[in-house]
Amino acid sequence: MRRERYMAKPINVGRSEDWLQIDLFDGKKFSPSPVRRIPTTDEVLIAYTADHCPRAISARCPHLGVPLAEYARPWERPGTIICSAHQCVFDIRTGEPLAVNQGSESVPCLGSWALLPQGDGSWVIEGFEEE
Numbered sequence: 659m660r661r662e663r664y665m666a667k668p669i670n671v672g673r674s675e676d677w678l679q680i681d682l683f684d685g686k687k688f689s690p691s692p693v694r695r696i697p698t699t700d701e702v703l704i705a706y707t708a709d710h711c712p713r714a715i716s717a718r719c720p721h722l723g724v725p726l727a728e729y730a731r732p733w734e735r736p737g738t739i740i741c742s743a744h745q746c747v748f749d750i751r752t753g754e755p756l757a758v759n760q761g762s763e764s765v766p767c768l769g770s771w772a773l774l775p776q777g778d779g780s781w782v783i784e785g786f787e788e789e
């Protein structure tokens with residue numbers, strides 16, 4: 659459902675140097691989050707595949723909807739994140755849930771969209787149409 663909403667309108671997510679690093683505090687030290695914020699929207703975040711390609715991903719976990727800006731953590735495999743709320747693991751490139759908490763019956767895919775570089779250095783989510 660959320661995916662169809664995104665497909666209706668192009669979103670330019672700006673230049674990669676303007677994406678905001680999020681620092682996570684574990685009670686002892688800060689460490690970088692595996693996702694970045696986009697200054698112009700709270701609807702999607704940026705995450706990187708195993709081969710370092712940026713992808714736009716849903717800002718909310720598809721399990722119970724917590725904000726991934728706060729709950730996403732790196733997982734043991736490059737190109738994946740774990741939602742620390744209930745330990746669901748997602749592949750950034752496909753959005754596929756790779757591991758789910760035993761108490762979770764089924765978890766939908768995480769929204770994940772390719773980004774296309776634009777001539778001005780910004781990126782647009784693939785599949786969006788210009789207005």
Ligand code: FES
Nearest residue numbers: 719721722741744
């Ligand atoms: S809300 Fe993310 S794993 Fe439950």
